[in-house]
Each structure stands twice: as structure tokens, then as C-alpha cells.
Amino acid sequence: MVLHRGGVSNGGFSASILVLGCEYGVSRWLFHFTPLHLGSMAIENKRNRLAKVSSRSPFRTFAVALVILGGVLSVALWWSLHQPWLGISTVPVPERAGLRVVAVWPDGPAAGILAIGDLVTGLGAAEGEVLLFDRYDFVSDPDLLPTFAQLNEFLSRQEQLAIALSAPVTRIRTMDGRVAKVQALPARPLLALPMEFWWYQFYAAVALLVGVWVWTTAGSRLPAVLLLASGLSFVVLSTSISLIVTREIALSADSFRWLLAIYHLGNNLFSLFLLALLWNYPSRLGARYVYWLFALWVAVAWLNERFQWYDLPGHNVGFQVTLFIMMAMIVIIAQWRRSRGRPADRAVVKFLIVSIVFLNTLGLLLYYHAAWASDSSLVPLVVSLGIVMSIYLALVAGVLRYRLFDLDRWWLHLWIWLAAGVAILGMDVLISVALPGLSRYSLIIALLFIGWIYFPFRQWVWEKIFPVSAMSRLPDQLTKLILRIISDRRFDADAAWRGLLKEIFMPLEMEVSKKGSCQPHLLSAGERLYVPGVRCDGYELCLANHGGRLFGPQDVELVAAMHETVSRLDTQLEQYRRGVALERERIMRDLHDDVGGRLLTLVHECDGRRVSRIAREALDALREVIYFSMDTDSLVGLADVVGRWRSQLQDRLEQQGVDLEWDWDTDALAGFSMPAMDVLNIDRILHEAVSNALRHAKPRMIQVTGRVVPGELLVTIANDGVQLKADEIKSEGDFGGKGIHNMKRRTKELGGSLSIDVSEDVYRVELRVPLPGIQQEDE
């Protein structure tokens, strides 16, 4: 028996796997298994390793794996086919302690002796030695028996039945009291093997091939080696148990002991390696001695099974299984805590919870839970082992990144289902153990309990946990954004879009991406989210909620909808603005060409100095309007226009022989800017005030000062040479106040205040304009 010889010892087995794994110093495990793993490996490192990986032939490794599988299968098959065969198929009927014949092979030894429907109640090697079945003889997997005493009893009966089967003539006693004589054949035909047998071989193949696949692509990094080792252990356990549960009624006690020893070895190693995997992945939890302790426990448990030193509390195997599940939970909780603030690790942990922990727990619970109370299981072993085996299928899905991040949503649902199931089974066990009289109704009571208590509680918890999400901030933010887009003429759609993204996703960082794609999508498996820009390049957001969360498909949907809304709005608004700008440009052009040209003609062709001057002033005004209207939306730096004002005023006053005293705090103004229309208004007020001074007084000097007082620009225009009395100036409004009226109107547009004050012969205009709090941005 190769299996027998292969499973030398616990230590030897795992050591040989580790040596096998370390033979190649190659690893891409993390990149294949979880491409999102952050920073755990330097890029350079990765390249070196990639180079090495390519030198390994996966075909050879797979060929070796297939040879191993083929070898194991051949041995199992050979052994299984060389068991005595009666040529009947039976199903156990425990309550009548018999086996119902459901098929008789036409060419088999029992043909014509037994008929379908017969109930076999005992076997014997000789006439007087027929051993009547008891219900425990039909227990397919002796692990369900809680104590060693029961196991030994079972094995001794199996021994007697096996002797009966391999005797030259087997006596078969049926329910009707008949004793039939059948000459069992020494070998089973291939077709007589139950279908179940092949299922176990299939499980073994899947587990090993997945392990090998991950290992060939990921290399000898510890988690990959552990996964492969668990796969090999699975082959051992699956093959050995297949021989036990598909036996023809009975096996000799010796065969049974050996098979059970191998089966337990496989089982224990399997759980050991999975625990070690959880311990080491995604990050290593503390010292290794902890899982060496578990390894020690596993070895002791195995020896205890083998040599039957001490009955474990409650149920021999059930105890071990429970311990394993608890250990796995503790380790995964530790991993969960360790991955706090590392969303990539957190995703791996979630994935492991769903795959390894959930599936294992489900499979084992379904199989063993009832064993605490009785010797039967809720589901057949073949189903429960199939569930455990699907760990490997889940890993494949994970490796292929099959919607890995939908996990975000459904892993929680899974846990809720599992919790419900566990609660039902747990209640069931509790009721049967605590209130044996009620055990017939225990399942119903458990269901009622779950229905009335667990589900409402779950609902309550769910609502507590999930009211706040990215979505909930959306309506508010989007409304704000749209209002801004519509109302703000200088609105920068991309800046606002960036702001919105930041508000909603709170990414750890955000950078401009040159991708140019117009569809949002996930990058690095959810670590990053690509979002198109409104007008500019797109952006890459890194890790949502300040680095606490990965992006998922729901974020892509959300951001796509947001982007659609914002860019459509922006396009329409842009078209509208462009239309307005075009129209304005056309008007300006007309003004320039027609009015400007005519005024220019007037300036140069007209003989009268006065008309020429007025035409020039009109042209000046027109120019200012055109200048500032070209981009009314833009901000003009105050420092930029002050020089212009001074230069124009200087020119103007020089011609009139008036001195200019110009005192502006240009340094203080340097940081401020105003909309062009406001600047134009100030410009016109200045112009008007000086015109008034020249018109109504005979000034020798005009003083213009500009100061920045908190929140305001204070401009004063003062001139001497006033000849009118103060009250005369006030009453002047009737005929000559057009200038002042204009100044007041413009001041109102500016949102400022204007005061005029005459003392002695000094006329003084004071203009206050609110200054925007924002400092002008450096160009």
C-alpha cells in the first residue's frame, strides 16, 4: 500500500513538502493570489522573481502532480477492487437492523439466491456463526462514533463480518429467517464500485491540482507552499476515507485501523496547513511557535487516535473539529485586527474568511454537529467533504479575481446565513443534550427560536451598521455642485468635480491620470479608482475613506452616474457661455469697427479742439468698455490697473497744467483682484471725479490716494481751487449733477459707498469698495 508507506510520519511529510517548495526560490504568490497586496514586495524584487519563474516549466510540475494522482488512484482502485464481493447492492435500514437488497448483479455470486427487496440481517462464515447486524454496523464513517470503546466494538464486529465475507462460503441471513449460501468472489468488478468512490477521487484531484497551480505560478512563498501541502493532505484524507465509506459491508479491523490512521493523518495535516496558512497570510501573526504548538497538538491527537490513550471530552473527533474551527476563528479575527487600516490586506482577510473559514466551518458543522447527539450526520460525508473541497475552487475564483470585490457586499450576507445555520444547529444540539425528552422536536424549536429572535435581531443590527455610506452624502453634494455650476460664472468644472470626488469618497490621495479613458473603472483590483475628468484628464483615486476602504463595483456605478450628470451639465452650460461670448465679441467688434472708426475720424479730421477732445474721450471710454468687456468674467489684479490709471491721469492733467499727487499703496494692493466690471466702474468713477474737479474748480493740484483698509479699498480724490460754496454744490444736482449721479450709480454697482465733502477750498470725494477676501492667485 503506497499510501500507507507514503504517510511515514507527520514531521517527515511536511518537511518533504517544504523542501520541495523551497527548491525554487521563486515567488509570485501575492501577486497572483491577491494582486492588490500593497507594498509587501518591491517592484524590483518582483522583476527578478518573474525572470526566475519563467525558467520553471509548469507542465513538468503538473505532469508530476498527475503522476502522483494517477498512482494514488491506481493503488486505491486496486485495493478497493480486491475486496470480497457478494454481487448485491444494499441500503441500510437501521431501525430494522438490516440491509435492504436494492440490486442483484445478474452474473454475480448472489444471482438467483437473493432477490431485490430482501432484507439481510446477518452474515456468518459457518452455519451456526451468523452474526446479526446491529445499527452501528451501518455507520459508514467510524469517526462519528464518540468514544474509543464504541469504536473498538464497531471494529471487532467489522472484523467478524469481514471474516464472514472472505470465507469460502458466506452465510447470509435474511429477515424471513432464511440463510442463503453465497460464494463471494475475491474481487469486485469496476462497475460495482459506488459512484461515491469517484467523487472522492475527484475532490482529491481538484485539491491537488489547485495547490500545484498556485504553487507553480506563485512559487515557494510560504502561503503557496502551505496551500500545496494542504492539497496533498487532502488527497491523502479523501482517498483513504473513500476506501472506508465504499467498503462492501465490512473491512477487517487491521485494514480499518490503517485506513483510519492514514485518514486522520490527512485530516490533521490538512487542518494544520490551513491554520498555518491563515496564520501567515496576508501577514504573519507573531511568532511561529504558536502553530508549532498546534502542530504538536495535531500530532498528539493523531497518536491518541492511533493508540487510544484517552477519550476526548464529549466526542473524539467532534472535539478536534470544534477546536480546529475555534482556532481558525481566533486566527482570522487576529488577521482581521491586524489588517485594520490596510484595505488590501483587509480584502484578503475577507476573502479567506469566505473561502477557507466559512466553507470549512460549514462543511464540518453539517457533518459533525449531529454527532454530538447521535451517531448519524446531517448530510452524507461526500457532501460535506465536497463543501470543504470547494475551498480550492473558491481560491481559484480568487486567483482569477473573479469579482473578488463583490465580496465587500456578499461576504457579510454569507456570514449572516452561516450564523443563522449555526444558530439552528447549535440550538438543535443544545435542546437534544439538555432536554432529551424533547429531542424529537428539537429542530422545530430551534427553527422557531431563530425565526422569532435571531432574524429580528439581525435586522436591527443591520440597520445600525449600514445607514451611513458614500451614497448618503451624494444627493446633498451633487445639489450643491449643480447650484455652483449654474450660478458661478467663473466656475471651474474640474476643480468642483475634484472637490465632489473628495467629499464623497474621501480618498487617501488623488492624482491626475493621463489615461484619457472616459469610463470610470477599478485599477489594481480596487485599490484605485479611475475617474474621468470633466474637461481635463482623468483622476486616480487611491483608497476610499481616508485609506480605510477599497473601491468596489458600486463605486464605479455611482461615479459613472455622477460624471454623466456633471459633464452633461457642463457641456450645455459651456455651449451657452460660448454663445454669449461670441455674441459679446460680435458686439465689441461692431463697436470697434463702426463707432471706433468714426470716432477716430472725428479725432483726427475735426478742426475744433473741443470736438476732437470729446471724441478722444469717447474713444477712451469705448476702449475701456471693450477692454473690460472682452472678459467680464475674469479677475483683474488691482496692481495691474493702478499704473494705467496713474499714467492716463498724468497725461490728462499735464495737458491742463495741473499737478498730480498720486499716493497709492501699491504693495498692499498687490494681492487683490476684482472682476473686470468692478475695475471698470472704479476707473469711470476716477475719471468722472477728475472731470468734475476740472469742470467746477480751478485746481492747482489733484491728489489721488488709494489705501487698503480692512475689507475695503479706500480711494480719495481731492482737489483744491473750489470756488462754489458747499450748499451751491449740493443744489447743483438740478442741472449739473449728471457726473455725480453716474458716480453714485457705479458705486452702487460696486456695492460700495461714496461720500463727497467740501471744506475750505478743498473738494474731496471718498470711495469705498469692498475688497474680496480672497487673495489673487499667483499666475
Place this chain on the structure above:
Amino acid sequence: MQYALIVEDHDETRNWWVQELPRLFPGIKADAVATLSRAHERLQQRNYWLAIVDINLPDGSGVDLIAELTSDYPDTVCVVNTIFDDDHHVFSALRAGAQGYLVKDQPHDRQLCQLKEILHGQPPLSPGVARRILRYLSERPGDAPPPADGEPADSRLTERETEVLRLIAKGYSRPEVARMLGLSLNTVATYTKSIYQKLNISRRAEAVVEAVRLGLIKSE
């Protein structure tokens, strides 16, 4: 015989130039056109010593024509004649290579005087334009690469030039600047000329940088 090209769509102004130029510079013949396309036709036919270009033309912007003239006919003196004296338009014309600008509504004799000054290397400088130049040249120190044709081409402003520009930007006239800095009017005029040149050099250097960026010229 030397030729001057006048590109101007305002009839009176164009006629006035055609009439005045030969008077101002004896021996000069003025060709006058009203559109960019006509100007191009003329440029095919002969070389010009002087080009007076309006910015706002029916079929485009005079700034483009000036840029073309400076690169294809570097010997032609380009002067902008505009009704827009705002610094945005003027500055872009100067950067395109115009060696001076005239504002149309100035009295005629003053314009002629200014044209002479420009041709003598004493171009005008308004506060807005000065501010722009200041910002443009001082905010890009050192990014001018060594020029490809080996000209000594440092586009950085000297301290004195910066001072002059600053005062002009604050609205002081050239005589005021001269008085404040204790310089002669001529010296201030010379500074403005060198500032113009630096602007032009900087523009060319910028063109080289741009060309390198676009891959037209290989950088060492």
C-alpha cells in the same frame, strides 16, 4: 528705393499714412492694403523696410502677421498701429516681434514723432505692458536655454532695467522715471529698447524650448 507696408482697414488712417510716410522719410514708397491676404500678396512681391500693422483686421489678427514677418523677414521693422492700447493686445504684438506700437487716437504729430523714436530705438512703454514684461521676464529666470544660433542672448533683466520697468508699471512717465532714478531721458529710452530686445530674445528662446518640447529640435 525702400518700401513701407501699411496694413490698415480704417480708410482715413491708411490714407493718412500713405500721405505722411514719404514726407517723414523721403525716398520711401508706401504700399497700403486693408487685409491680411492682400498683405501676404505684397510680401511675395518685395521686401519691406517698415511694416505698420493694425491688430484688428477684417480677415484676422495683425499679431499673426507680425510673428510671420519677424521670422521670415527679420530685416523688416514691425510697428503696431492700434486703437486697442490695452496691454493684452500690445504685449502679444510685442512678443510676436513688434518693435514698437502707436495708438491711433494720439495726435498725428505725436504719432509721427513716436514712429521716429521707435526707428531710433526708443520705443514707448505703457504701465500695463511694462507690468506684463516685468512679470514675463522676471518670473522665468534661467529657463532660457543657450540660443541655437550662438547669439549672446541673456533674456534676464538687469537691476536697472527692472527698476525702470517697475516705475513705468506704477504709471510714471519716462521723464519722471529719469528724474527719480537720476538718469538722462536718453538713458531711460535706451533701457526700454534693451528691454524690448530681451523680450524678443526671450520669445525666441521660448520658441526653441517649445520646439525641443515638440521634438522639432534635438536637445543635447
